[in-house]
Amino acid sequence: MKTYIYKSRKKEELYLYLSKKDDFSEVPPSLYGSMGNEPIFVMELELNPDKKLAREDVNKVIHNLETQGFHVQMPPTNDLLLHRERTGQLH
Numbered sequence: 908m909k910t911y912i913y914k915s916r917k918k919e920e921l922y923l924y925l926s927k928k929d930d931f932s933e934v935p936p937s938l939y940g941s942m943g944n945e946p947i948f949v950m951e952l953e954l955n956p957d958k959k960l961a962r963e964d965v966n967k968v969i970h971n972l973e974t975q976g977f978h979v980q981m982p983p984t985n986d987l988l989l990h991r992e993r994t995g996q997l998h
Contacts, residue, residue, distance in 0.1 A: 916943030
């Protein structure tokens with residue numbers, strides 16, 4: 908399944924996955940507005956259950972895309988940032 912990923916203009920590390928490129932019609936207006944309107948296209952990605960994503964459960968992303976037409980990846984929490992720093996995964 909293809910997905911199209913956009914990043915927020917307002918919140919760092921807030922990403923929106925869409926099932927159709929540039930089609931924000933399924934995204935609630937409040938969510939769209941919180942991203943600063945006109946989110947920035949980042950990449951196109953082919954999803955499948957065998958391919959892991961860095962910070963999201965690929966099966967949850969696929970489910971949300973199929974049922975809602977979009978998926979939101981929230982910024983990491985402080986706990987996750989601390990864990991990434993301790994394990995050397997912080998860039």
